[in-house]
Amino acid sequence: MSVLSVLVGVLVVGIVLVDAALTTLSLAGGAGPVTRRVSQGVWWLTRRLAGRGPQRHRLLRWAGTSVLVGTFAAWVTGLWLGWFLVFSATPDGVLDQFGRPADGWSRFYFTGFSIFTLGVGDYTPGTTGAQLATTGAVLTGLFLITLGITYLMQVVSAVxxxxxxxxxxxxxxxxxxxxxxxxxxxxxxxxxxxxxxxxxxxxxxxxxxxxxxxxxxxxxxxxxxxxxxxxxxxxxxxxxxxxxxxxxxxxxxxxxxxxxxxxxxxxxxxxxxxxxxxxxxxxxxxxxxxxxxxxxxxxxxxxxxxxxxxxxxxxxxxxxxxxxxxxxxxxxxxxxxx
Structure with a gap:
């Protein structure tokens, strides 16, 4: 079960990173599969809510911002979930300050502050594999956040x-x-x-x-x-x-x-x-x-x-x-x- 959790977690992280790279770095056209579905879903929902009246354009003008927020939220959620599965693979993967195995919520919290590079320190990786995973979580989190902010500024200029x-x-x-x-x-x-x-x-x-x-x-x-x-x-x-x-x-x-x-x-x-x-x-x-x-x-x-x-x-x-x-x-x- 632990190996399966690691494999699924790494797969989810890989999908998020590939999708972000295809969306923000590729000039071949189109977006990544996750971004494409999120964008189309948000746009469809916004158009349904806007209806057919003359005032619909006032609501539709928020569609682009909503798509951006929804896309970034999907990336963060996927990255967070993927690394959480990795850190949940072994009981002693994450330890509290007294050396005891962390519960599920604490692992979720540890995953979050790792990918956001906060470095709080009240929970620590308990194995060599968890230490390597923490380094990977920090690197991917830094990459995704930096990429997202840069992409946002470029999109504003393009609009x-x-x-x-x-x-x-x-x-x-x-x-x-x-x-x-x-x-x-x-x-x-x-x-x-x-x-x-x-x-x-x-x-x-x-x-x-x-x-x-x-x-x-x-x-x-x-x-x-x-x-x-x-x-x-x-x-x-x-x-x-x-x-x-x-x-x-x-x-x-x-x-x-x-x-x-x-x-x-x-x-x-x-x-x-x-x-x-x-x-x-x-x-x-x-x-x-x-x-x-x-x-x-x-x-x-x-x-x-x-x-x-x-x-x-x-x-x-x-x-x-x-x-x-x-x-x-x-x-x-x-x-x-x-």
Whole structure:
């Protein structure tokens, strides 16, 4: 029984450490198996509690923090339980200050102050194996706590970047037509507008890499559409669809600004597809051309535009899936800076 207790305890500790390493140190994408299940469970529960009302976004904004806390709590609980099983393997594994074998609660207490490196000293390891296990508990505890704090600070920075990108896009316009209309001036698209498009390209590439490095980033929900990356990127994609397929080819902005941004946006959505989102059955609705015509912007014919819309159907189904997974309905997709 003692050997089984040690094996199970070491296995639990190993699962926790591997999961923490996969989540915080791996850039291959996704999270560890424990973190993935905790994250999905907390997000599912939060969405159920939030319901479908207009106030749901105020509750959903706490989902990311809850996922972080739940993940760290799962790591600590697993580490604590694993080493407790190891220290419970032999009667004299942990001794009190009088040299007597510790009871179950005292072993649990000894395990806790060992992994948190408190070094209280009122209980001590009683065997050579327990002494080695204590050293291992201290090292793994120090590793996990340091890793968790460092990861937390990096996630906070990534969340700020994510909302900054949404704010940048929202500053360009409230919806796809509004973005295109605001970029049009004096019979052409202004140079400042193309500069904004160019500056968004590295931001979108960075956002995709951030999602791979910090999977928990997907669960940080903004309480307004203008701060939501999923909503903002979907609106930006609609604007790019108009610029690339709706505007008359003779009046389109510089291809050197539009095409790199479009490729970066597609790369971002492909990165999220699978590990973070599931493509919807129907794509997000494509913006129309009538409002561009009313704004005095030359447009292409409807058939050519319809072909352009159909050509990116799969991509826009992924965008719709991203918005849905982030708690946004298509009716919400109007960006404001409030």
């Amino acid at each position: 700020v970047d994510k909302r900054t990108i949404a704010g940048h896009i929202a500053a360009l316009g409230a919806d796809p037509v509004d973005i295109v209309r605001r970029g049009w001036a004096d019979g052409e698209f202004s140079p400042m507008f193309t500069q904004h498009l160019t500056s968004l390209t590295p931001e979108l590439v960075r956002l995709g890499e951030r999602h791979l490095a910090f999977p928990v980033l997907h669960f940080f929900h903004a309480d307004s559409c203008g701060k939501s990356a999923s909503a903002a990127v979907t609106v930006l994609d609609g604007a790019l669809l108009l610029l690339r397929g709706g505007v008359d080819p003779r009046h389109r902005p510089d291809v050197g600004a539009v095409e790199p941004l479009n490729r970066a946006l597609h790369q971002l959505v492909r990165t999220l597809d699978g590990p973070f989102i599931m493509a919807a059955d129907d794509p997000v609705a494509a913006p129309g051309l009538k409002e561009l015509t009313r704004a005095g912007i030359p447009v292409t014919d409807e058939q050519a535009y319809a072909q352009a819309v159909e050509g990116c159907r799969t991509h826009r189904c992924r965008l719709q899936g991203w918005c849905v997974s982030d708690g946004w309905d298509e009716a919400d997709l109007r960006l404001t800076l409030d």
